[in-house]
Amino acid sequence: MDEMAHGVALPETPREFGFFIDGEWRKGRDMFERNSPSHDVTVTRTARCTPDDLDQAVAAARRAFDDRRWAGLPGAERAGVLLRTAEGLRWHREEIARWEVLENGKPISQARGEIDHCIACFETAAGAARLLHGDSFNNLGDGLFGMTLREPVGVVGLITPWNFPFLILCERVPFILASGCTLVVKPAEVTSATTLILADILAEAGLPAGVYNVVTGSGRSIGQALTEHAGIDMLSFTGSTAVGRSCVHASADSNLKKLGLELGGKNPIIVFADADLEDAADGAAFGISFNTGQCCVSSSRLIVERSVAAEFERILAEKMKKIRVGDPFDPETQVGAITTASQNETILGYIAKGKAEGATLLVGGEPLESDCGRYIQPTLFSGVTPSMSIAREEIFGPVLSSFHFDTQDEAIVLANDTVYGLAASVWSKNIDKALTVTRRVQAGRFWVNTIMAGGPETPTGGFRQSGWGRETGLLGVEEYTQVKSVHIEIGRRSHWISS
Ligand code: TXE
Numbered sequence: 001m002d003e004m005a006h007g008v009a010l011p012e013t014p015r016e017f018g019f020f021i022d023g024e025w026r027k028g029r030d031m032f033e034r035n036s037p038s039h040d041v042t043v044t045r046t047a048r049c050t051p052d053d054l055d056q057a058v059a060a061a062r063r064a065f066d067d068r069r070w071a072g073l074p075g076a077e078r079a080g081v082l083l084r085t086a087e088g089l090r091w092h093r094e095e096i097a098r099w100e101v102l103e104n105g106k107p108i109s110q111a112r113g114e115i116d117h118c119i120a121c122f123e124t125a126a127g128a129a130r131l132l133h134g135d136s137f138n139n140l141g142d143g144l145f146g147m148t149l150r151e152p153v154g155v156v157g158l159i160t161p162w163n164f165p166f167l168i169l170c171e172r173v174p175f176i177l178a179s180g181c182t183l184v185v186k187p188a189e190v191t192s193a194t195t196l197i198l199a200d201i202l203a204e205a206g207l208p209a210g211v212y213n214v215v216t217g218s219g220r221s222i223g224q225a226l227t228e229h230a231g232i233d234m235l236s237f238t239g240s241t242a243v244g245r246s247c248v249h250a251s252a253d254s255n256l257k258k259l260g261l262e263l264g265g266k267n268p269i270i271v272f273a274d275a276d277l278e279d280a281a282d283g284a285a286f287g288i289s290f291n292t293g294q295c296c297v298s299s300s301r302l303i304v305e306r307s308v309a310a311e312f313e314r315i316l317a318e319k320m321k322k323i324r325v326g327d328p329f330d331p332e333t334q335v336g337a338i339t340t341a342s343q344n345e346t347i348l349g350y351i352a353k354g355k356a357e358g359a360t361l362l363v364g365g366e367p368l369e370s371d372c373g374r375y376i377q378p379t380l381f382s383g384v385t386p387s388m389s390i391a392r393e394e395i396f397g398p399v400l401s402s403f404h405f406d407t408q409d410e411a412i413v414l415a416n417d418t419v420y421g422l423a424a425s426v427w428s429k430n431i432d433k434a435l436t437v438t439r440r441v442q443a444g445r446f447w448v449n450t451i452m453a454g455g456p457e458t459p460t461g462g463f464r465q466s467g468w469g470r471e472t473g474l475l476g477v478e479e480y481t482q483v484k485s486v487h488i489e490i491g492r493r494s495h496w497i498s499s
Pocket of ligand 1: 159160161162163186187188189217218219220222223224225227238239240241243244246262263264265295296343346394395396
């Protein structure tokens with residue numbers, strides 16, 4: 001009998017996965033195991049793919065691209081596959097949610113919500129597959145007509161992280177497929193299960209063999225080899241800024257493949273004195289605690305107007321104390337486990353640095369006692385100054401640093417005082433202030449009097465060192481296309497050489 005956690009069975013034996021090339025499952029020779037971050041039970045065994053496996057996956061994706069079995073279909077047929085996949089995700093919602101929880105440690109209620117977002121991604125991309133088009137130039141004179149064609153880039157390599165294994169995958173895969181590209185995915189080694197499960201759902205939906213291939217293994221070996229592979233036309237990478245930088249080097253040193261990068265963030269949440277403070281405090285608590293702060297768009301720098309700072313921090317601290325942290329299979333849990341042991345150490349290391357550098361700890365700051373699993377209570381530091389490491393570096397955990405400002409200009413300077421520019425949020429009932437801040441703070445995604453809102457219709461991506469390119473929305477499909485300009489002579493060309 002399987003062990004139970006809140007009525008959900010933990011696997012008695014780990015589920016073993018092969019890897020997926022050219023529409024077929026292959027068996028790994030060398031396997032690695034993943035323990036659940038919340039229950040310390042081995043949940044999956046996944047293959048360590050070899051460079052030869054990767055070559056075969058790239059070759060399969062290349063054949064599937066070159067013979068036009070996918071790119072050559074009408075957009076309506078590609079849309080049909082994407083819509084049937086969305087339907088498949090509805091059928092497999094509970095299964096996918098369970099494996100997300102088992103490998104990542106996120107709360108089950110959150111995992112279900114994320115899968116609903118993934119379904120919406122497939123539906124949105126299906127619409128985009130039908131609407132994707134170029135442009136025409138009727139203004140080149142009577143003798144010449146011009147147009148632009150949008151053509152798929154080719155074979156895409158996709159490297160995804162462990163914080164949103166399925167959501168980040170689905171914010172890319174349907175848009176890549178809508179463009180007509182084929183792909184080779186390398187999920188994070190600790191959270192590969194749901195990327196592999198998607199292979200069967202896509203195949204059931206009618207995706208031709210060779211269009212979606214998955215190789216598994218470590219970032220340093222198989223991930224690095226994918227970034228360097230000359231058979232890949234474009235690489236979409238989501239993860240740390242350090243590895244993003246190495247993708248740029250790998251592209252430069254191989255075939256100058258096109259890059260899409262979504263990297264780190266140190267995102268500001270700016271609260272003016274005229275904001276609804278209760279509402280803003282709820283947003284701030286959610287913004288730093290969602291997915292245990294292991295989220296590239298976490299609002300990790302609170303920039304609050306000095307006249308209300310003490311009151312705001314008191315309201316916020318009270319709210320943060322009430323956040324329910326614990327077993328992710330408990331439907332009441334809001335914050336689950338820290339996904340990896342090394343990330344846990346990183347977060348606790350930053351909390352220790354914050355204390356040592358003289359910030360004032362208002363709430364949290366300790367790991368929670370637990371028989372198994374790694375949990376950290378959402379943490380708030382006040383009196384943070386811009387030079388402290390908790391002010392500058394991405395912690396990727398539930399640790400919020402609070403700064404105070406007196407003027408709007410000062411708030412904008414503080415918000416922009418980072419190398420990143422992924423997301424930002426401003427809270428004010430004064431439209432002039434809210435809009436001025438929105439226009440002057442550098443960030444790819446902005447929220448006014450809300451946080452982490454929005455669906456797959458709008459694009460995501462970063463300014464500055466937070467990345468290159470955009471995912472989701474129409475731009476998210478166009479990103480995986482290249483534009484060809486076509487000129488057509490009407491009538492007789494005037495000759496260069498006189499007859
Ligand atoms: O990320 P990595 P890590 C940030 C966050 C976190 C830090 C480290 O600050 O604390 O990164 O996390 C693959 N060539 N983010 O070390 O290593 C790896 O297998 C090619 C922010 O886990 O960047 C995985 O699939 N690929 C972020 C993916 O890269 C390589 C999400 C991400 O892992 C590789 C995750 C290499 N040399 C971490 N090395 C976000 N923007 O949401 C690793 N990988």
